[in-house]
């Protein structure tokens with residue numbers, strides 16, 4: 001670590017870990033409710049658990065992105081962060097807003113639109129908060145000694161994510177239009193600008209971990225994010241098939257969303273080939289595992305499983321079933337959770353000066369969580385496909401079908417336990433790193449990376 | 456091979472072009488949606504219903520237009536399938552209608568609020584969703600194979616055709632049961648049989664006993680106890696009398712009081 005102000009990243013990551021655990025706890029509440037163990041219904045009905053689960057997911061991923069930006073930007077711009085104190089204010093206020101929102105969900109206080117449940121007054125606070133963040137890193141880049149593609153792509157990804165939040169705040173009396181703009185946030189985030197962020201983080205990690213020339217890595221970054229927007233913008237149409245929008249979206253959404261996996265495929269090939277090409281084998285194997293894992297799992301979860309239900313003929317029957325949940329889990333995990341965990345695995349040893357990257361806990365954390373997630377996806381898949389066949393194709397009653405697939409949720413819970421064990425190990429390793437230190441702050445990045453491994 | 460500059464131009468150019476197309480299509484969608492969704496029918500009641508839908512996050516359990524959560528039934532066509540009267544009774548006390556099932560939140564809505572929710576769902580049900588939800592393609596094939604969807608066919612005299620008394624609608628029966636060819640779309644799937652020929656299986660007293668408390672007769676039944684929720688004790692008798700009156704064999708003496716009353 002070169003700059004003192006990069007230390008703030010640690011606290012963003014620590015907060016993210018805490019919220020990840022809470023997210024999973026609420027996931028379990030829903031899993032148990034689905035096998036009839038809904039004893040918490042009076043206090044935490046399913047819709048509360050779900051809103052908390054998905055909002056915590058988004059909040060911890062955003063915290064991870066922000067922490068990553070606070071680490072990367074000073075280094076790329078080659079100067080201290082513009083206002084380190086503002087970063088602290090921003091972290092704390094972001095958490096406070098998040099906590100209020102989540103407590104509110106337990107008291108029926110929300111906006112009731114999937115993924116955008118945060119009540120309107122809090123929306124404004126989020127906007128102010130994100131503006132502060134963007135100003136802070138934006139001015140750091142502006143006043144920096146150099147402009148790098150990685151920094152610019154990261155910045156524009158974050159800026160565009162903030163801008164796209166706004167259409168989701170327009171009020172409509174027409175449910176169709178409401179839903180139309182909800183997707184400007186949800187879809188254009190995960191299949192658009194977040195991919196920019198992911199691409200930039202991936203690019204940064206590959207430069208650091210493989211030692212391949214920056215020019216080469218960054219050229220491919222442009223091509224990949226180019227593919228993302230080429231397919232992803234009109235690909236929004238795959239959410240407009242059956243919500244009351246014109247019929248031409250079936251054609252446009254079908255064609256362009258079918259191309260979306262290309263960007264993810266590109267990302268996977270890019271990561272693997274850079275890792276192969278890289279002359280310098282970085283000792284931080286854990287970070288490399290998570291980086292390559294993210295590139296691969298995002299292709300499987302988003303690219304492959306997304307494609308599986310994106311054609312209108314298929315989506316007619318899978319729309320709004322557990323098939324969507326299957327895809328949602330692995331896509332979010334592979335693309336955004338794993339890239340954050342990769343950043344954390346890379347950054348922590350640098351911030352704290354402790355090289356806990358080659359021990360049993362860190363490799364079990366990687367394998368258990370990934371195997372667990374694959375198994376969870378499998379459980380959702382079996383439940384989802386059965387639901388589609390019985391309910392949507394044979395016409396059986398919803399509740400009767402849910403009874404039939406209940407058993408797969410026992411499987412889901414078992415898989416989730418494995419997954420959660422992996423997460424616990426990851427966090428245990430996080431905790432063992434201790435706090436960021438000033439000595440680590442003084443030592444040069446490269447020097448720190450050459451130190452022998454300790455465990 | 457591409458240079459970095461070319462790659463950058465590809466990214467910026469591609470993004471600009473496709474975002475431009477997207478904006479044009481968005482404007483076009485705005486122009487067409489009012490017709491496709493019957494926007495002129497969005498009354499103040501529909502809007503009020505939408506607000507209730509949002510402020511209670513019904514989407515956190517249900518899907519509407521296929522969007523939302525997968526814990527509870529898709530509601531786009533619920534008004535068509537169940538009928539308004541059934542919905543009124545259901546929303547007042549969801550657990551009473553589906554005892555022992557997965558739980559919905561028990562909201563204390565006023566009658567007016569319930570009307571608003573129903574108005575909203577009714578408007579949603581009429582939006583042209585490009586064919587969603589599809590007719591289940593295998594349903595007919597299954598029925599042709601004789602696979603019962605819970606309804607057991609029985610032989611016997613063909614029931615009479617008569618106008619259906621109001622109590623079957625207000626009492627929510629028609630939400631689950633088919634009666635004289637009406638209603639029952641969703642109920643057949645949980646094994647609620649058409650009621651026209653119930654006289655073949657049950658006597659008048661058995662019908663009364665059943666309706667008064669179905670679970671007492673068959674503990675695991677999916678039919679709720681509706682007395683006190685949707686019907687009164689007196690209406691139970693009215694229902695039973697009408698149902699047995701559909702039997703053509705016994706109908707003559709009881710069903711023809713008018714001619715009998717005519718003095719010769």
Ligand code: HEM
Nearest residue numbers: 190238257260302306307309310319320324328331332335
């Ligand atoms: C990392 C990228 C991705 C993430 C995080 C992601 C996540 C999600 C989530 C959470 C949903 C449910 C949204 C809702 O109902 O509100 C969803 C829906 C959907 N996704 Fe993705 N997705 C990604 C990429 C893709 C790709 C590349 C494709 C297509 C090739 C795709 C196809 C779909 C489709 C068709 C639906 C609609 C499902 C339905 O009709 O219920 N997704 N995705």
Ligand code: HEM
Nearest residue numbers: 024027028030031324325328329332333337416524525526
């Ligand atoms: C480990 C324990 C977990 C369990 C038991 C669990 C369970 C669930 C359940 C039951 C739902 C609701 C599906 C429905 O509407 O019926 C859900 C939704 C969701 N979960 Fe999880 N989850 C877990 C972890 C995760 C993780 C780690 C992620 C992200 C990386 C995640 C992302 C999501 C998303 C995006 C949705 C919304 C899906 C959609 O709308 O299609 N979950 N989860």
Ligand SMILES: [Fe+2]
Nearest residue numbers: 187191236238
């Ligand atoms: Fe999408």
